[in-house]
Amino acid sequence: MAKITKFNQSDVEIVAKKRTFNGFFKIDEYHFRHALFAGGQSEIVVREIFERGDAVAVLPYDPKLDAVLLIEQIRIGALSDKKSPWLLEVIAGMTDGSNDYESVVKKEAKEESGIELSNLEFMLSYLSSPGGTSERLYLYYAEADLSQAGGLFGVPDEGEDIKVHVLPVKQAFQLLDEGEMDNAATVICLQWLKLNIEAIREKYHTC
Known part of the structure; x- marks a missing residue:
């Protein structure tokens, strides 16, 4: 078995740290050995780190419909990379320093899609891009009645314009396989569902 080196925080010396941008997001410059x-x-190594805080995301599933809820909104970061900057995504939002991730998930689901969540299950957490940001995402699976879900949502004061989509699981997996889902949280959530869908269906005797 390969030996993996175990360094930790004590093996890093912060020589200097300063905030170089302090807007809606923040950028800190680190000088370290x-x-x-x-x-x-x-x-001494110099790196800028994008400080946006941690975030949560959730994939709602309706066991009666065998369907998931995804949202669509514009993402300016995809403007030059995609044929369209309007992306299909899981519900997500920043934690704003809260450690009550389930409460944040429920609030975001209400704001972005109008639905109530139940039976939340933690999937996993991951660092989104640790070479350039300290952000960690916490991903959840949840169940919801999606029979009446749909419409337009979002918080206008935050520049949100969100359209809700309810997709059969089969269609969501097909879009994943075709590369239409290409933001990390959505890909990971749908891959998790792929791994667990048969057990979930068995639980509810869903065909």
Whole structure:
């Protein structure tokens, strides 16, 4: 078995840290040294880190319909990369420092789709892009009655314009396989559902 080096925070020396941008998002500049795999210390490394806080995301599933709810909204970061910057995504939002992730998930679901969630189950958490941001996402599966779901939602004061889509699981998986779902939280949530859907269906005797 390969030996994995175990460094931790004590192997990093922060020489200096300063905030270089302080708007809706924040950017901190770090000057640091760190332990080297070959032994000794590195020279001073300078990196900018995007500080946007942590976030939660949730994939709602209706066991009676065998369907999931996804939302569509514009993402300006996809403007030059996609044929359209309007993306299908799971419900998500920033935690704003709260550790009560389930409450944040329920609030975001209400704001972005008008639905009530039940039977929340934690999937996993991950660092979104640790080379450039400290953000960690917490992903959840939840159940909901999607029979009346649909329409337009969002918080106008936050620049949100959201359309709700209810998709049969089979269609959602097909879009995933075709590469239409290509933002990390949505891909991971749907892959998790793929791995667990048969057990979930068995639980509810869903065909």
